[in-house]
Amino acid sequence: MTTFKVVTQSTSPYIDQKPGTSGLRKKVTVFQQPNYLHNFVQATFNALSIEKVKGSTIVISGDGRYFSKDAVQIIIKLSAANGVRRVWIGQDGLLSTPAVSAVIRNRVGSDGEKAFGAFILTASHNPGGPHEDFGIKYNSENGGPALEGLTNKMYDLTKTIKEYLIAEDLPNVDISSIGTTSFQGPEGAFEVEVFDATEDYVNLLKTIFDFKAIKNLLARPDFSFCYDALHGVAGVYAKKIFIDELSADESSLLNCVPKEDFGGGHPDPNLTYAKELVARMGLSKAAPVSEPPEFGAAADGDADRNMILGKRFFVTPSDSVAIIAANAIGSIPYFNSGLKGVARSMPTSAALDVVAKNLNLKFFEVPTGWKFFGNLMDAGLCSVCGEESFGTGSDHIREKDGIWAVLAWLSILAHRNKNVSTDSKLVTVEDVVRQHWATYGRHFYTRYDYENVDADAAKELMAHLVNVQSSLPEVNKLIKQVRPDVADVEKADEFEYKDPVDGSISSHQGIRYLFQDGSRLVFRLSGTGSEGATIRLYIEQYQSDSTKIGTEAQDALAPLVKVALSLSKMQEFTGRSSPTVIT
Ligand code: G6P
Ligand code: ZN
Structure with a gap:
């Protein structure tokens, strides 16, 4: 057996290793600086406490972006030196973020061991390549992202780190083939186990969904489908699930070969970046197609985000979570005993609120960031949740789950079409959505992003909005000058969240203007x-009148857009006459 030595290497701190909403994300060139990754990983081990790390099993994998292969080997060497007993690695270093969560929660090793936590190597939906982004985040024992207490501790330690432990002489491990490699260190055995990236995750999904019902749907001659992995890690799972398990045709898969640079694209599943899918679904005016598929979906780099499309039809993420919640029971076996509760992030539209009210479900509104759902789920308070930022999921894991969302939609369609013969008209994605609006009303929704704005200007704009909120009569006067036809603002505040489980308070989570008719500006x-800074403006117009729910979204939202831009003095503060991206 190969033996290794442990070396204590001195290092100096970097000052910019504060993890953001989803870990540490920087340009690859930043991560390539001497000891940059080493410092962060050692600080994580120290924050977790070396006693707990010793003898543990740690998962290391990610979306396969540029620099991942180097990073995996570095983290293996650091793990060995810090007394980790085993590392688990998805074949080729690939595991989607939801699959990592499933591995932490469900995988049991040959000695009965379970994972203590995971390093996920991804910058999610950001582009990859030598001059693009890399990222690393740590997920804890419940399978969810590290909580703020831990990430703050990690950050503090990165600011003072003086040394790290490394097994320099440990040879690079072949992560391309499945199997276990064993080593002997000063404190005992160390193992690297490479396993099939799809195994645990697919097994879990099979306990949630009725695969046979979905298979029948996909086999219908009047149904067709297309899945775009945008060259992210979702491709590995799409092949296994849609082709091997559900017998879909290979031609249903688009960009399903993972690439280090995502084929030069931006692996973000929205109408702007998933261009090829958008065109194939008949949603591109520039490139009309005669017979688009009935169903289309895309994922981001690490496969936790999703976009759902019908034939020439876009489902907003806010509608998607509401529709899944409204249809879960009956369509998805996992939910047959009922929903414990539902939750959305604050900027997500209130479509889910209306479902919760109608179905008498516990409902929670949390700040942006998946970790807030995790606490509710651990306490048994939430079954289904989602965010406007193309994240949807459930308590089967502690991350959002791109493929889960697709299977949820396919399950709903399978259920709705169970008794529809192939001579009758198929119930389509658009039918499901329009029926939903007819029952619950429609939340017209759009998001304007102003990217890379001067950070001070962004802060000033936000301060201005807080200031404006101090007098509601003043706000309403301003609004009426711009658009006399919009409803009155009845409440305006800065969102603050008190976690109902641990009582922790999160302040300054966004500025809300709530209108009397249920519309909102955030x-x-x-x-x-x-x-720089990115300002997000979320615009939502509620319409409960069934004769008006068919209006074009742009028309329905035009008055509120005008009000939002004027109230915030967007152009004045940022110098921008239009947003960078509209989703
Ligand atoms: C990540 C998080 C999400 C969050 C999203 C948007 O994807 O996992 O929970 O909604 O970022 O964050 P941002 O702060 O950029 O709006
Ligand atoms: Zn992601």
């Missing part, structure tokens, strides 16, 4: 941008 600063 302003917040992104927590994930890597340059």
Whole structure:
């Protein structure tokens, strides 16, 4: 057996290793600085406490972006030196973020061991490549992202770190083939086990969904489908699930070969970046197609985000979570005993609120960031949740889950079409959504992003909005000058959240203007941008009148857009006459 020595290496701190909403995300060139990754990983081990790390099993994998292969080997060497007993690695270093969560929660090793935590190597939906982004985040024993207490501790330790432990002489491990490699260190055995990246995750999904019902749907001659992994890690799972398990045709898969640079694209599943899918689904005016598939979906780099499309039809993420919640029972076996509760992030539209009210479900509104759902789920308070930022999921794991969302939609369609013969008209994605609006009303929704704005200007704009809120009569006067036809603002505040489980308070989570007719304007600063500040403006118009729910979204939202831009003095503060991206 190969033996290794442990070396104590001296290092100096970097001052910029504060983890954001989803870990540490920087340009690859930043991560390539001497000891940059080493410092962060050692600080994580120290924050977790070396006693707990010793003898543990740690997962290391990610979306396969550029620098991942180097990073995996570095983290293996640091783990060995810090007394980790085993590392678990998905084949080729690939595991989607939801699969990591499933592995932590469900995988049991040959000695009955379970994972203590995971290093996930991803920058999610950010582009990859030598000049693009890399990222690392730590997930804890419940399978969810590290909580703020831990990430703050990690950050503090990165500021003072003086040394790290490393097994320099440990040879690089072949992560391309399944199997276990054993080593002997000064404190005993150390193992690297490479396993099939799909195994635990697919087994879990099979306990949640009725795969046979979905398979029948996919086999219908009047149904067709297309899945775009945008060259992220979702491709590995799409092949296994849609082709091997559900017998879909290979031609249903688009960009399903994972690439280090995502084929030069931006692996973010929205109408702007998933261009090829958008065109194939008949949603591109520039490239009309005669017979688009009935169903389309895309994922981001690490496969936790999703976009759901019908034929020439876009489902907003806010509607998606509401529709899944409304249809879960009956369509998805996992939920047959009922929903414990539902939750959405604050900027997500209130479509879910209306479902919760109608179905008498516990409902929670949390700040942006998946970790807030995790606490509710651990306490048995939430079954289904979602965010406007193309994240949807359930308590089967502690991350959002891109493929789960697709299977949820396919389950709903399978259920709705169970008794529809192939000579009758298929119930489509659009039918499901329009029926939902007819029952619950429609939340017209759009998000304007102003990226890379001067950080001070962004802060001033937010301060201005808080200031404006101090007098509601003043707010309403301003609004009426711009658009006399919008409803009155009845409440305006800065969102603050008190976690109902641990009582912790999260303040300054975005500025809300709530209108009497259920419409809302929300302003917040992104927590994930890597340059300057990103201002997000969320615009939502509620319409319960069934004769008006068919209006074009742009028309329905035009009055509130005008009000939002004027109230915030967007152009004045940022110098921008239009947003960088509209989703
Ligand atoms: C990540 C988090 C999400 C969050 C999203 C948007 O994807 O996992 O929970 O909604 O970032 O964050 P931002 O702060 O950029 O709006
Ligand atoms: Zn992601």
